[in-house]
Amino acid sequence: KAGVTQTPRYLIKTRGQQVTLSCSPISGHRSVSWYQQTPGQGLQFLFEYFSETQRNKGNFPGRFSGRQFSNSRSEMNVSTLELGDSALYLCASSLGSERGETQYFGPGTRLLVL
Amino acid sequence: GENVEQHPSTLSVQEGDSAVIKCTYSDSASNYFPWYKQELGKGPQLIIDIRSNVGEKKDQRIAVTLNKTAKHFSLHITETQPEDSAVYFCAASKTSASKIIFGSGTRLSIRP
Numbered sequence: 001k002a003g004v005t006q007t008p009r010y011l012i013k014t015r016g017q018q019v020t021l022s023c024s025p026i027s028g029h030r031s032v033s034w035y036q037q038t039p040g041q042g043l044q045f046l047f048e049y050f051s052e053t054q055r056n057k058g059n060f061p062g063r064f065s066g067r068q069f070s071n072s073r074s075e076m077n078v079s080t081l082e083l084g085d086s087a088l089y090l091c092a093s094s095l096g097s098e099r100g101e102t103q104y105f106g107p108g109t110r111l112l113v114l
Numbered sequence: 115g116e117n118v119e120q121h122p123s124t125l126s127v128q129e130g131d132s133a134v135i136k137c138t139y140s141d142s143a144s145n146y147f148p149w150y151k152q153e154l155g156k157g158p159q160l161i162i163d164i165r166s167n168v169g170e171k172k173d174q175r176i177a178v179t180l181n182k183t184a185k186h187f188s189l190h191i192t193e194t195q196p197e198d199s200a201v202y203f204c205a206a207s208k209t210s211a212s213k214i215i216f217g218s219g220t221r222l223s224i225r226p
Contacts, residue, residue, distance in 0.1 A: 004157075033212060043158075043203065045213035056212040090157050092214075102148065103214060105157035 023091030031096030120217025
């Protein structure tokens with residue numbers, strides 16, 4: 001079974017721009033969670049989508065948003081990029097039937113904001 | 115708030131020796147504790163997990179122990195090999211929430 005895939009793998013943007021990242025979960029998984037990883041803050045939860053609805057949200061500003069499609073694929077959008085948004089953005093999928101399930105991570109999208 | 119503390123931040127052991135990483139969690143409602151291994155340029159990979167109704171779990175050279183009373187859990191790697199070199203993250207979550215709270219990570223280096 002194929003794992004979680006994320007596109008693109010690398011991205012360079014400038015301050016003020018916006019960016020959209022994509023995540024395809026493991027087949028049959030209905031929950032997709034997004035995390036931001038930085039050297040200073042570590043791995044931080046952004047939000048989780050299940051059945052096209054945001055089920056949980058972390059402590060990030062409204063510039064960070066996401067959505068999920070009927071095939072469970074998810075996109076994450078960051079508007080008005082800031083230098084501090086440079087990070088590895090990770091997507092994780094799980095079955096979604098109950099919370100506290102095992103989450104499987106993709107390889108991440110490395111975003112550099114100049 | 116919810117917090118997971120992880121120690122040590124770096125660990126260097128001789129090949130063949132054991133490595134132990136320790137974590138403490140703050141939310142007593144946490145009941146699921148996964149451990150992830152992250153290699154350079156890759157996403158975190160689940161290596162073992164334990165639920166709160168179990169005190170210990172073992173998978174070949176890897177074992178995890180959980181002390182619910184003290185809110186401690188630990189990862190033990192025996193007979194370490196060069197391919198064990200990576201960053202390891204402990205984490206905690208609960209069935210009432212979707213998110214995983216991660217520790218700050220331990221960079222494990224195996225000396226030949």
